[in-house]
Amino acid sequence: MPNQEIVQKELKYVKLMEDLKEKILSGTLKAGDKLPSENELSMSYQVSRQTVRKALSILENAGYIYAEHGRGTFCSELVHHNRNSRNIAVVTTYLSDYIFPRVIKGIDTVLTREGYSIILKNTGNSRSQEARCLEELLQKDIEGIIIEPSKSQIYCRHMNLYQKLEEYNIPYVFIQGCFARMNDRPQVLMNDYKGGYLITKYLIEKGHNKITGVFKSDDIQGQNRHKGYVAALQEAGISYDPDRVIWYYTEDRKVHPYESIYHMAISRYPMDAVVCYNDQIAMKVIQALNDAGYKVPEDISVTGYDNSYMANINGMKLTSIIHPQEKLGEMAAELMLKLIQNGIELKEEKKILIEPEIIEGNSCMDRKNNL
Amino acid sequence: MPNQEIVQKELKYVKLMEDLKEKILSGTLKAGDKLPSENELSMSYQVSRQTVRKALSILENAGYIYAEHGRGTFCSELVHHNRNSRNIAVVTTYLSDYIFPRVIKGIDTVLTREGYSIILKNTGNSRSQEARCLEELLQKDIEGIIIEPSKSQIYCRHMNLYQKLEEYNIPYVFIQGCFARMNDRPQVLMNDYKGGYLITKYLIEKGHNKITGVFKSDDIQGQNRHKGYVAALQEAGISYDPDRVIWYYTEDRKVHPYESIYHMAISRYPMDAVVCYNDQIAMKVIQALNDAGYKVPEDISVTGYDNSYMANINGMKLTSIIHPQEKLGEMAAELMLKLIQNGIELKEEKKILIEPEIIEGNSCMDRKNNL
DNA sequence: CCGTATTTGTTCGTATGTATT
């Protein structure tokens, strides 16, 4: 009995309202479709007609549906979207950290020049948060979305929302990464496979052969950099050892990789270099190695990725891959403007792949002459 | 009978709704006043409580009134532009540089939690750009503006735009600084006078007495930090020498202060410390001093301001003033939410002054024992 | 055009739950 009461917190009209809203957003109920009549809903949900009406009145107020006396209730031609709002949404995983401020700045430069404003959202790299953002944005007056997908390694759970965007002719551009099975969508990203390959090859050429890898597992960038890392090893005839690779999730960023590399180091697991997913993690790796009694680069070389401001700290300049930050933002914004002007059926290439370039620092040693 | 039917067009809930609306608009019911309870209305209008609730729900939806569980129904602080866009504009001088990403993140945290979105604009610290931003924003659906004024030292040239905001009941909150003659507006800023005073006093206590100052001349923060600097000198009986102060404009940031301090240094103008407007400029000053053959802190001490990530670079940790970045953003966002909820005539204090605090680094030497 | 069924719109009555004073 008390158990049941706790569960029963869900209000009937809220439940019904959200059920219907879900059906509308998911596309089960399309624009112009007739909803079941109040009596039918009342029967099928086992609630009173009053309760049904309460739920419907909320949706009507929010603009999802409209009622016609004597005819029925219908799904709105969602929504009186202002087609000339001059707003473009920018959705990133994080706001203030790392390279994002500069990417956003690049987007802003181009869009402001053309008279657009940015609506900024961030997801904390959570898919549910991303879905919430998109739902919110579908309610707003926007002309397009530039989005860095959250957990892009995993299959996108809310394709329906992207479909909704397409239905409404709201163009979107992926940056940094792209969900599986959405490779045909407009996107601006780096060739991460090649980046991982280049930086690993760089280490091999400097005489390293026990190269540990630390990669982020929940975005497509991490997957691709890892593939490049594997390719470079195999090309050089170094067998790939899965135990040498540390995968981490964003959520554990503060703890996990540090500890893994620390334990690997103090347990004397042989390594002469560490390829890192990005500069941020490289700094943690260096910290862990130092704490374990190793010197970088004298004992172990470490590489970063992105060449962010973090690549240059405490006199240590990480060897890294150049991330064009602002430039990437500008390219994404320009692609967006083209999509708005020429419609979504853009003739030219909609996929921009930025070729990586190595920038050498002092975080790696040449071990060829040491042998 | 037909006669009666025509007259009967007046629906009871519409009648009641319009009655109440009239009373609100005429001022019979003032903002914050409690309406009669649903039961009282039901009695006095001889309608059912359902009907009363229907009437009230319309008024509530339109924003005229709000209901509080267990307390009663109250008259709103009429009326926020009728708009329910859930957008709040954030206008800063810069986007990606320095402390701004973290300030914006703080704002975002609070606003996202409350279901708002940020429209981001930046002015490049140009007044004309700021005016253009405000004009653009007046065309958009926004519920408020959080704005860092550009060139806040100078009298605001586009007061008319701020007046427009007030006419439209769009609340605005200043952050970082505030235009002259607008001190009564809502604002969140640091006590820059005290900050300048504290950090200068710190140097004096460490035995410095030839303290050069480098201040930004085009915002109110620079003016106030300079005043604090003067106050500390005079308190210590050190006469103020205007030739010892370098003023610079934002536009010249990259060139001017570097050259001034460089020339001051190579011309052997005596100095044992430099108080800098912020960490950014402090790094340039240190560069200039190094290039002129001086060592920091051995020959000359240097202080920063804001304790940004720049305060800690190349093994040098600037002595600086703590800027609460995210916290400041959060406070501004919370103040904004209060203004939206309670109307512009907020009872409580609308001006938040954050007290500065020194954070000691290794960029200053104690010269008391050197004499 | 009429009549009937369906569907939304409006109103009344009642009961129970929950927050505030």
Added chain:
DNA sequence: CAATACATACGAACAAATACG
């Protein structure tokens, strides 16, 4: 604790617009 006030829920009835044979 009791009284008050809003919140949710159900049932019933009639009105008005619409669809359809």
